[in-house]
Amino acid sequence: MGIFKIEGGIPLKGEITPQGAKNEALQILCAVLLTPEKVIINNIPDIIDINKLITLLGNLGVKIQKTGSGSYTFQADEVNIQYLETEAFKKEGGSLRGSIMIVGPLLARFGKGYIPKPGGDKIGRRRLDTHFEGFINLGAKFRYNREDHFYGVEAPKGLKGADMLLDEASVTGTANIVMAAVLAKGKTTVYNAACEPYLQQLCKMLNCMGAKITGVGSNLLTIEGVESLGGCEHRILPDMIEIGSWIGLAAMTKSEITIKDVSWDNLGIIPNTFRKLGITLERRGDDIYIPAHVDGYEVKTDIDGSILTIADAPWPGFTPDLLSIVLVVATQARGDVLIHQKMFESRLFFVDKLIDMGAKIMLCDPHRAVVMGHDFKSQLKATTMSSPDIRAGISLLIAALSAKGTSTIQNIEQIDRGYERIDERLRAIGANIIRA
The missing domain is CATH 3.65.10.10 (Enolpyruvate transferase domain)
Known part of the structure; x- marks a missing residue:
């Protein structure tokens, strides 16, 4: 040490x-999983937690190219969804709290998302209920393996828009739900949504990719689901x-x-x-x-x-x-x-x-x-x-x-x-x- x-x-x-903002980068990097097209992200901080997430995306099959200091190109056109069921993923995903935000994009695009109990700072209880209750509201089925502390959500027939009132204004929970809802069928409203600048940045990036999110910056978000998202270029605050x-x-x-x-x-x-x-x-x-x-x-x-x-x-x-x-x-x-x-x-x-x-x-x-x-x-x-x-x-x-x-x-x-x-x-x- x-x-x-x-x-x-x-x-x-x-x-x-x-x-570049660590908490924004964790959300933005997970969002690259929503599209098979190239996504360019600038001002990514060179820190342990972010580098772990970039490695995790690479192991999932995302093509990653570093183009300059803090600048990367990502293309998730050949995602290996089976990697989620490996022992290597259980160890890798469990070492980083931000890994929870890969679940929403994977669920929306591939109909399934798994994650081990994520790590991070030991600063007290950090519940994940908001994330999974949101996915359940969108039509996903939830399961939890208590022995392995392994969470899973599945929606083989796709997600459907829903109205929901979050039990807490969780930043990562809101981000995860929004990323799932952008590809759901119909309209989703999220009340008591987090409205931090980094969440606003995520919504702006998704809209640039073709999503239809309104109410950005407020605690009431409305998301009209779309068929697919495209690429974009984004700079982190x-x-x-x-x-x-x-x-x-x-x-x-x-x-x-x-x-x-x-x-x-x-x-x-x-x-x-x-x-x-x-x-x-x-x-x-x-x-x-x-x-x-x-x-x-x-x-x-x-x-x-x-x-x-x-x-x-x-x-x-x-x-x-x-x-x-x-x-x-x-x-x-x-x-x-x-x-x-x-x-x-x-x-x-x-x-x-x-x-x-x-x-x-x-x-x-x-x-x-x-x-x-x-x-x-x-x-x-x-x-x-x-x-x-x-x-x-x-x-x-x-x-x-x-x-x-x-x-x-x-x-x-x-x-x-x-x-x-x-x-x-x-x-x-x-x-x-x-x-x-």
Whole structure:
């Protein structure tokens, strides 16, 4: 296993460009299975989870050609559907949570889709009911092998459009259902649909391929089924989670950083949430400029003077993937913050590592933590720690870059799952970080 060694307390300076969005790429890559024609995708991030999915598509028989940095051509004209029943697929599909989204396209086009219980971050229970209830509504038959933890859906006579109200606004669940419905007979309506920018991107790509989806950007999607889809070219948005990570990094290390080409219009309330922590950030064209916070940053209280609460919520609420970043940034703020992580019951458990570094955090329960900021009067102390998941991993990395002394982060494969060549990119703006 690799480790990072980080010399903290060094102000950084320069420009950094966010990678393509991991969460969008997982959906977009699965959508190539819906057509036998060529699909060109640009700005694909070079990270472990995405590369695993590309390998999985190749093993399914998709023809893949890398045409440049982050650019690929995919053609699924000879899909080997029998691969889904092999032991190799059970192992491969189970190592990646995003693999669940191959089921909708395969079910729609070939009448069957199988998947082992997918892996991913260990951040609490992550149910799949929304996905399979949606497929059942479209006419598929569901089966589950409890011994092998293997899921299957079949619709040999094809899918039929249906009206459905999702029990939760699941992003991957909505994506899977939409990809299945685009080739179903008749009309499908999906209410309480997720409406994140990445889901909007998927719908726009599908429409470009010949699908008929309306209501994009709202929580009510209407899909008129079509006979077939064609090829297209698509560019993935910059990763909003990485953008938020760089905002937090700049504040914690008192660094002057410009984040390039962020697609401001797709950031929602992310910039204003960081402003509530007292962080100054300016819009310069499509870039974000963060000045060096030499005097720190002061938390804004609520209008009535009560403690600021930052909680996650379905889009356009604040994304849960950035709560770990907000929590670590709050450790050096001037003031107190209540972090409320509603979705996952294990995502805040990494705070013990921050407490070991000297942070003042009170974990109220699995979902809530109160952070009492140091206002940089007491610097975090370097330590050795292990990355439990992608977002906690980047949060610990930010803490280490701001801490006094040399820190070691183990299990950095978790960070590499979501962040492209992060050590090289940080060194380019002055960080003292070594991969060993």
